[in-house]
Each structure stands twice: as structure tokens, then as C-alpha cells.
Amino acid sequence: MTLDLRSDFLGPPTPAMLEAMAAAAAEPDGFELRENRQQRALEAHAAELLGKEDALLFPTCTMANLVGVMAQLRPGEVVVGDAESHCLTSETGGIAAIAGGMTRGLNGTAGQLPLEPLRDVLDARTDPQRLAARLVLLETTHNRAGGLPLPLDHIEQVGEMARRGGAGLHIDGARFFNAAVALGVSPAAMAAPATTVSISLNKGLCAPNGALLAGSRELIARALILRQQLGGGIRPSGAIAAAALVALETMLPQLQRDHDNARALAAGLGQVGFAATPQSGGTNIVLADLGLPRAAIDAFLAALARQHVLAIAFGAGRIRLCLHRGIEAADLPTIISAFRAARAATGMAPQEN
Ligand SMILES: Cc1ncc(COP(=O)(O)O)c(C=O)c1O
Numbered sequence: 307m308t309l310d311l312r313s314d315f316l317g318p319p320t321p322a323m324l325e326a327m328a329a330a331a332a333e334p335d336g337f338e339l340r341e342n343r344q345q346r347a348l349e350a351h352a353a354e355l356l357g358k359e360d361a362l363l364f365p366t367c368t369m370a371n372l373v374g375v376m377a378q379l380r381p382g383e384v385v386v387g388d389a390e391s392h393c394l395t396s397e398t399g400g401i402a403a404i405a406g407g408m409t410r411g412l413n414g415t416a417g418q419l420p421l422e423p424l425r426d427v428l429d430a431r432t433d434p435q436r437l438a439a440r441l442v443l444l445e446t447t448h449n450r451a452g453g454l455p456l457p458l459d460h461i462e463q464v465g466e467m468a469r470r471g472g473a474g475l476h477i478d479g480a481r482f483f484n485a486a487v488a489l490g491v492s493p494a495a496m497a498a499p500a501t502t503v504s505i506s507l508n509k510g511l512c513a514p515n516g517a518l519l520a521g522s523r524e525l526i527a528r529a530l531i532l533r534q535q536l537g538g539g540i541r542p543s544g545a546i547a548a549a550a551l552v553a554l555e556t557m558l559p560q561l562q563r564d565h566d567n568a569r570a571l572a573a574g575l576g577q578v579g580f581a582a583t584p585q586s587g588g589t590n591i592v593l594a595d596l597g598l599p600r601a602a603i604d605a606f607l608a609a610l611a612r613q614h615v616l617a618i619a620f621g622a623g624r625i626r627l628c629l630h631r632g633i634e635a636a637d638l639p640t641i642i643s644a645f646r647a648a649r650a651a652t653g654m655a656p657q658e659n
Pocket residue numbers: 365366367368369392393445447449478480481506517
């Protein structure tokens with residue numbers, strides 16, 4: 307059996323999700339964009355969980371992020387976020403190409419924005435030639451920071467700065483619930499400083515697909531139109547929404563298991579000479595820094611794949627492994643053995659840890 311750790315969207319749906327999907331697919335679905343009863347139940351549940359007035363179903367988190375930006379920005383206006391954030395690095399320039407936004411990437415630390423430069427970007431008075439940023443982006447957990455959650459007080463500080471500067475705050479929360487579980491705080495408390503929050507339903511939560519955007523009634527009304535412009539109005543939506551509702555209702559307590567497995571995997575890899583330090587407060591992502599050039603990383607990943615373990619290259623010298631419902635604690639020794647075999651096959655030396 308292949309152990310596929312390339313992303314947490316590979317986590318399989320639970321039998322309860324599949325049953326709910328089958329039952330919903332057999333029901334009449336509805337014609338209007340928000341008519342379906344399962345979709346309305348999902349959106350209402352998500353809005354309540356996130357402490358927002360409304361939430362809207364999307365096909366992907368990329369589209370939810372883009373529409374979150376478009377709903378709060380006019381073409382030419384400035385969006386500021388961490389230079390390593392998914393919105394700036396991995397959404398193929400949608401903010402510029404479609405929203406017409408001008409992005410400013412700040413060099414954050416573990417996903418946290420540097421506050422003085424942020425203050426400067428939000429302050430229109432510093433230079434009349436520059437527009438103050440209209441929107442701030444945060445990402446939690448932060449993918450490129452290895453799944454670290456942003457501390458609640460950082461979200462609150464950034465939210466307050468944005469508010470004072472007359473800007474919105476969008477949180478890319480593809481793994482928002484991983485962050486809430488790791489911090490032990492309520493999703494609503496984490497979402498409170500934000501004007502909009504996106505969440506993925508298909509990552510740790512294991513719904514087959516879907517994402518949500520939550521915010522004020524007014525912003526979500528605008529988002530409904532923008533989603534339609536992008537072709538994101540899903541119909542029929544009942545089967546997708548029914549599975550996602552089960553995911554939201556049942557999977558949050560399960561996320562800790564993925565976090566525990568990630569910590570154990572990083573520790574196990576460390577013990578056999580890989581620089582994969584378990585991050586305190588980390589979540590379901592393990593980054594192994596092999597310190598090798600890209601061609602050697604690719605050779606290592608190919609050797610790992612021959613051992614039936616899949617991971618991805620992730621920036622200079624690193625590979626990423628995502629833990630999810632499809633990977634059990636009992637699989638961890640197999641993954642660690644595969645790493646040792648790949649090292650032997652590629653002639654890589656053990657690392658200091
Ligand atoms: C932090 C983050 N934001 C957004 C996304 C986009 O999600 P989707 O694949 O649903 O568009 C991802 C996907 O991996 C992600 O890691």
C-alpha cells in the first residue's frame with residue numbers, strides 16, 4: 307500500500323460522510339444558488355462556528371481567497387501579506403490578474419507579519435504617492451512555516467492595525483481548525499479580528515471537496531456575485547455540502563491525532579539522522595530539511611516513492627509531509643524505514659540533528 311503524504315487533501319472521507327453524500331444525492335437539489343437545504347445548513351453551521359454573520363460554499367480555497375480579496379478591494383489597491391503566504395506564492399497571481407490588486411509581500415517570521423513595516427504600509431500619510439493598503443492577508447496555519455499556527459495575539463494585533471488603517475483583514479484559513487485545535491482557542495475567537503476568513507473542507511477535515519468564505523452579511527452578498535462571475539456556483543451542491551457538514555460536525559476533535567502523528571514522525575526521523583525537528587506547537591505538517599540541491603531532492607523523492615511513500619519538494623532543500631486521516635500511527639515506522647532506504651539508495655549522508 308502506498309502512503310501518500312503529499313497533501314492533507316488526500317485524507318479519505320469517513321463512512322458517515324459518504325452515507326450523507328449518497329442520501330443527499332438522492333434528494334431533489336434545488337435551482338437557486340443558495341437553495342439547497344444541505345448547503346444552507348453547512349453555511350449556517352460554519353458561520354456560527356466562525357462567529358460571522360454568513361458563510362458561502364466554494365469549490366476551492368483558492369477561489370474563496372480570491373473572492374475574499376475581490377469583495378474588499380478595487381483594482382489598483384494594495385493588498386499586503388507575508389511574502390511566503392499561499393495567496394502570494396501559490397495562487398498563480400489571481401490577486402493581480404483577476405482582482406487587479408497590487409500585492410506587497412512583507413518578510414514575516416513563521417508567518418507572522420513584521421508590525422512596523424505593516425504599520426507603514428497601512429499609513430496613507432507617510433507618502434502621498436503611495437496608496438495605503440486596503441487589505442491585510444494572514445494565513446493560519448502557515449503552510450510554508452511548516453504548519454505553525456499564528457498566535458492569537460498576533461491576529462488580534464494585526465486586526466486592530468488593519469481596522470485603524472481602514473483596511474480589511476482576510477485570513478486564509480485552509481487549515482484554520484488545525485490552528486484552533488493546536489492553540490486550544492475557539493475558531494470564533496481566532497476569526498473575530500478578521501473581516502473575512504476562508505476555510506478548506508477537504509484538508510484535515512477530509513470532506514471530498516469544498517471550501518467556505520465567512521464574513522459579514524454584506525461581504526458575503528458581494529461574494530455570491532463574484533463567485534458566480536468566476537463560475538464557482540456549484541449546482542447541484544447537496545452531496546458536497548452534506549459530506550462537508552458531517553466533516554465540520556465530526557472532524558475537529560480528530561485533528562489532534564494528525565498533530566500527534568506529525569510530532570512523532572518528525573521525532574522518529576530525527577532519531578535516524580534526518581533534520582526534521584518536531585516543532586513545538588506545530589500541527590499536521592512535517593518539513594524535512596535535507597539540505598540538498600533540487601536534483602538530489604527529486605532523486606530522494608523518487609527513491610522514497612519506490613518504497614511506496616510519497617512526499618513533495620518544498621522550497622530550497624526541503625521536503626514536506628502532510629499527516630491526515632489516511633495515515634495511522636502504525637504507519638510511522640514504515641515511513642521512517644522508507645526514508646532510511648531512500649538515503650541508502652541515493653548515497654545521502656546522515657544529518658546532524
Ligand atoms: C494555505 C493554503 N491556502 C489555500 C490553499 C488552496 O486550497 P485549494 O486547493 O482548495 O484551492 C492551500 C492548498 O494547499 C493552502 O495550503
